[in-house]
Amino acid sequence: VSLRHALLVTLLSGAASGYELSKRFDASTASFWPARRQQIYAELKSLEADGLVAATVVQQAGRPDRRDCSITAAGRQELARWVSEPAAPNVVKDELLVKLAAAELVDVGLMIDLVSVWRGQRAERLAVFEQLEKGFLRGKDRETYLRTARRVGPYLTLERGLEFERANIAWADNVVAVLLARGRG
Amino acid sequence: VSLRHALLVTLLSGAASGYELSKRFDASTASFWPARRQQIYAELKSLEADGLVAATVVQQAGRPDRRDCSITAAGRQELARWVSEPAAPNVVKDELLVKLAAAELVDVGLMIDLVSVWRGQRAERLAVFEQLEKGFLRGKDRETYLRTARRVGPYLTLERGLEFERANIAWADNVVAVLLARGRG
DNA sequence: TTATCCATGTAATCGGTTACATGATTGT
DNA sequence: ACAATCATGTAACCGATTACATGGATAA
Numbered sequence: 445v446s447l448r449h450a451l452l453v454t455l456l457s458g459a460a461s462g463y464e465l466s467k468r469f470d471a472s473t474a475s476f477w478p479a480r481r482q483q484i485y486a487e488l489k490s491l492e493a494d495g496l497v498a499a500t501v502v503q504q505a506g507r508p509d510r511r512d513c514s515i516t517a518a519g520r521q522e523l524a525r526w527v528s529e530p531a532a533p534n535v536v537k538d539e540l541l542v543k544l545a546a547a548e549l550v551d552v553g554l555m556i557d558l559v560s561v562w563r564g565q566r567a568e569r570l571a572v573f574e575q576l577e578k579g580f581l582r583g584k585d586r587e588t589y590l591r592t593a594r595r596v597g598p599y600l601t602l603e604r605g606l607e608f609e610r611a612n613i614a615w616a617d618n619v620v621a622v623l624l625a626r627g628r629g
Numbered sequence: 630v631s632l633r634h635a636l637l638v639t640l641l642s643g644a645a646s647g648y649e650l651s652k653r654f655d656a657s658t659a660s661f662w663p664a665r666r667q668q669i670y671a672e673l674k675s676l677e678a679d680g681l682v683a684a685t686v687v688q689q690a691g692r693p694d695r696r697d698c699s700i701t702a703a704g705r706q707e708l709a710r711w712v713s714e715p716a717a718p719n720v721v722k723d724e725l726l727v728k729l730a731a732a733e734l735v736d737v738g739l740m741i742d743l744v745s746v747w748r749g750q751r752a753e754r755l756a757v758f759e760q761l762e763k764g765f766l767r768g769k770d771r772e773t774y775l776r777t778a779r780r781v782g783p784y785l786t787l788e789r790g791l792e793f794e795r796a797n798i799a800w801a802d803n804v805v806a807v808l809l810a811r812g813r814g
Numbered sequence: 815t816t817a818t819c820c821a822t823g824t825a826a827t828c829g830g831t832t833a834c835a836t837g838a839t840t841g842t
Numbered sequence: 843a844c845a846a847t848c849a850t851g852t853a854a855c856c857g858a859t860t861a862c863a864t865g866g867a868t869a870a
Contacts, residue, residue: 449727449731452731453727453730456733482824482860486823506820506868507866509822527732527743530746531725531746533750534725534726535721539717541719542635542638544785545638545782546641546709547712547780547785548780548782549708550713558712558716597729597731607800618788622775625775631828649849665831666851667832671851689849691838692848693849693850694850696850
């Protein structure tokens, strides 16, 4: 009861092969529900077996066959049922935070490096999200989009992701400043 | 390679029984590395078997015996080694975000309720964190604390947690406003 | 010619959850 | 009387990761 529904949600944006889905995940859903390709293939099979997803094999010139998956009516129904249930509390796992909590055990310079590398990864992700945002807005301003768009869910979740990464970066900068100051003192 | 080190970090703040550790986790580490009691007991056993943690049985009046665990020199060494390794990218899993992305499938009012309940949970956690912050600062202001404290790691991670929950709450309020506006429209 | 993209999987393992079990003590 | 707190575990299961496997097409 987890990736199943995240996949169904992703299929709301249109049919896709397992391969393509895994890329959609990396770009968007991955921020709050990551998944490996193998797991996606396995779960799609299971969804298909349960009739929540329908697949058609598409033959391509000079490329491997592709199994295009789309959400079925039963899939939408099951998704609506699941959405209506109360949500499980969220889980944030971040190794860097654990490491920082043990900062005393290592050299200050090393800790600063770790935080800086992490900051760089966050910045990369932020850049991806900002591109995605442009794709949503297509020149419109935020308010107009939110008033007129057919679906707002994906955009609202993206906004959480954007804010999350910006806060991560600001926090990291501050941590580095604090560690530097203490390193000098 | 995961909870092990989070436990060792928590033991840096002093020896504790599995039961007490699980409570420390709920209060602090749980924000970025949650764990169940059963898992903590199991992992402590394994750490003990590897000599990274030492346990002594304490007999108590009118209470069950308590196995007090403390980190060993080998434990500190292993922890320092692990901290020096690059950190794995973080993972945020949040069912509510997945559900919101599928908001179109359910009634607007229901979606608003889901977000509100979630907001309440975030607010509760924020309150816990704010209490913890007071415990760290003990009346001092932030700058003084960061300059003078022996360990700053745990406080810096707490700051990330505080910001995270505040951002969650602000975001939830905004989501509710958007959904309300669309519900009326 | 080396690497990357497309495209899909299997097998083994591991980290973590759920359900279950026990039992005395203290507070409402 | 009932619930909560202290205190520690076992067993079964499941969701997810890692390693491995295949193979043609295209771009550097």
